[in-house]
Amino acid sequence: MAKRSAPEVNAGSMADIAFLLLIFFLVTTTIETDSGISRRLPPIDDVIDPPEIRKKNMFIVLVNKDDQLLVNDEPAELKNLRERAMEFLDNGGGVGEEACNYCQGANDPTSSDNPDKAVISLQNDRLTSYKMYIAVQNELVAAYNDLRDREAQRLYGQPYRVMEKNFADATWGGDKERLKEQLDVLKAMYPQKLSEAEPKKRQ
C-alpha cells in the first residue's frame, strides 16, 4: 500500500485571524504619550510663618468666575500676560546686594528687585473654568522659559527648551552631567516662584 502523505493544513483563514487580532489591538490601545504641565503642590504642613514679601516683589494674577484677568489690580488680557510677567521678573530694580546683573528690564524701583525675590501669585475663583486656568498657567511658565531661553542663548549658545529636551532624551549623546549643571545655573537665575492661593470660598 502506498504511503499517504499527511494532508496540508489550510492556511487560507490565517489572514482573517491575524486581521481580527490586529483590529482588536487597534481598538483597545492608545498610541499617544501623555504630556502636560507639570507642577509640584506645596506640602500641607507649612504652618511656619510665611516670609514677608514686599508688595513690589509680588505679581498678583487674579482670575474671576467669568474667566477675566486682573493683574496687579488692573484688568489684563491673556495675550499680554506673558509679556507683563516677563517685564516683572526681568525688572531688576534692586540696588547693592539685591541688584541683578543679568536682567535686561526697565530697573523700575516700584517693580521686582531681582528674579530670585520676584513671586508670581495666582488666585482663581471656584467658578473659573479649567481651560482658562491652564491657559494662565501656560503663559506664566512660558514667561519663565522665555527668560531662561534668553540667558541660555547668551551663556551656552542654545535655548533652554532645547537643553531641557536633550536632558530628557535618553538617546541624546552629549554630556548629561554638564548639561544638568548648566540647567541648574539657569534655573537658579530665574527660579520658578509661582504660588497658588487656595480659591476663596463662596458663600
Added chain:
Amino acid sequence: MSKFKKKSGGGTPGISTASLPDIVFMLLFFFMVVTVLRQTTPLIENILPTADEVEKLDKKDLVMYIYAGKPLPRYQEQFGTEARIQLNDKFAEVSDVQAFIEAERASKREELVPFLTTALKVDGETNMGLISDIKQELREANALKINYTTRDGTAAANIE
C-alpha cells in the same frame, strides 16, 4: 475521446495571497509594540485644554490617572450634568481620592512610590472648585507631583 486536453482558461493567473498573513502579522506586531493598553473607559466628557509648555509623561506605569468632567450623555440621567470625578472606571467623590492614591501606591513596588505622578485629565469646561478640592486631597495624601494633561496647541486656543 480527444487526444489533447483543452488548455483551461487563458486569463491572468490569480495573485498569490499566501504572504498576506505575514504582512498582517507584521502590522499587528508593530501596533502591539508602539501602543499601550487603554486603562480606563471614560465615563465623562474629556476634551482636554491646550498648552504648549508641556513635559512628556514617560513611564506610564508610574502615573496615576484622575479623570474629571461632565458625565457622558448616556450617564446623565443617573449622575446628572454636574462635573464628576472618575477613578478606575467608576464615578467617585472627592473623599475617595485619598483612598485611590493609597491603593495605587500599594500596588506599586515600594522603591517606585516616590516617583509616582498624578495626571489630572480634566475636561476644559470644568470649574476650578472641583480641581481645587482634588488638589487639596492630593496634598493631604502627600501626592505632590502632579501633571495637568493637555493637548498640543497654544494657550490662546483655549479661550476662543
